[in-house]
Amino acid sequence: MTRRVMVGIFNDEQDLLRVTRAVRSQGLPILDVYAPYAVHGLDQAMGLPPSRLPWVCFALGLSGAALKVWFEYWTTAVDWPINVGGKPWDSLPAFVPITFEVMVLFAGLSTVFAFFLVSRLYPGRKAVIANKGTTNDRFALVIEEADAAFDPPQVQRLLESYGAIEVYERAEEEAA
């Protein structure tokens, strides 16, 4: 299926933030916003729900730590007990640094992979780029022409009033 979208190109991040707020307050459906770097405050302007990634980070960090404590206990106290300096087999203080490292490793890697997963980033994927300028110094706002009430000239004027340097319509393949 194809859909028609309107793309507004901007030169400045402040323009982008203002136009995003304005477009959203008019009830127009924002498909996505493209920027060469992370723009602070853009997620609020787009009205995105809070990210769920911290929960992945927390849960996997905790499981990583728990798993590691169990593994250290099993290796040093159960499967092959080794006497180190006459200390008890299950010497918790000795486990702490490694537990900490494994927690960080699990939390960090799982967050990155969860991010790749939810944003469907994997090797060989064809990039969706609104405009080649967004990989350099331009910002792009993509609005879906959702229904018959969508009035292209009016929306174009709105975008231009916020400093759009270029506005064009195009049809694109909808992601399955």
Next chain:
Amino acid sequence: MTQCRWCIGLAAAGGAAVALGLAVSPQSALGSLLTAGFWLLGMGLFGIFFVSVQYASGASWSVAFKRVPEAMSSVLPAGSALIAAVLAFAPVVYPWVHEQDHFTGFKRMWLDLPFFLGRAALFLLIWWVFARVIVRYSRLQDMTRDAGLTGRITRVCVGFLVVFAITFSLASFDWIMSLEPHWYSTIFAIYNFAGMFSSGLAALILLLVWLRRTGPLRDFVNEEHFHDLGKLLFGFTTFWMYIWFSQYMLMWYANITEETVYYISRIQRFWGPLFLLNMILNWVFPFFALLPKRVKRTPHLIARVAGVVLIGRWLDLYLMIKPSSAGANPSFAIWDAGALIGSAALFIYLFQRAYRQAAPVPMADPRLEESLHYHN
């Protein structure tokens, strides 16, 4: 913001309780006084250290409430006076004064009473002078509206950071670690710095919540500032735990008598539960409480976490100082409470007095605008 009228009364009552302690049980009361003095001094040092770090890094986010840490530094003379009172009784407080024969070489040279008092005076003087210069320049900018002053203050701040790192390390070795002169820990100064910085942040957060509610900063401090302060508090309470554990683990692993003696006296009987409580207040609770974004951005919630960290710092200092003289079964005396309440009241009184001397917001600071409109 109304001046705390009964603060002076409370401070005087606390002073009286400590004076009573000095007559009844000098060693115990001097321990309480050292705890209070080092806590108060830490608050003042945090103020000037925080301001210096902001200038040195060219930070703009904190400019809106810069006057608050600046005013915190005004407690330095009072903190110095408390430390001076303890050092005046050095032969009672520090066992090495009488045990010179037990030491050789560098330690004997270092733990020499006139040298000890001389460098203490030097440290206190250096901190006070730097704080005076930085705060004065910063306030001067309000009147001259000279943006160029920012560069001059930055140079002084960078100088302070270098001097501070050395003097604060030596001060914590001298005044606290030498209570048990045969025990030593090379990480002790960083451990103390971590506690000082996280508790200073906690105090700063509490003051900001209070000043926002009572007026002066209502339109200037917003949830973005609290969010960033919350992140710093989260980071530095964890840093404290990291350093705490670094000190503990090496001594536990090596298991050498002159090192483990410090922990053995702190995990037995009366001290055992406090030893665990210390970790809960300073790290376990703030760590989990500060994880959600909402807590960091909601003033009355982050204020509660900050309150716990501030109490935790007191306990941390208490555990560093008291067990060295009190033995395994101390009693919590009226001068302990007096020193705690008295120094807190003194802090509030001196802070308010200094905060009122200047405009609550540095209107002429070139970075103010950025501080009022930034996003996390």
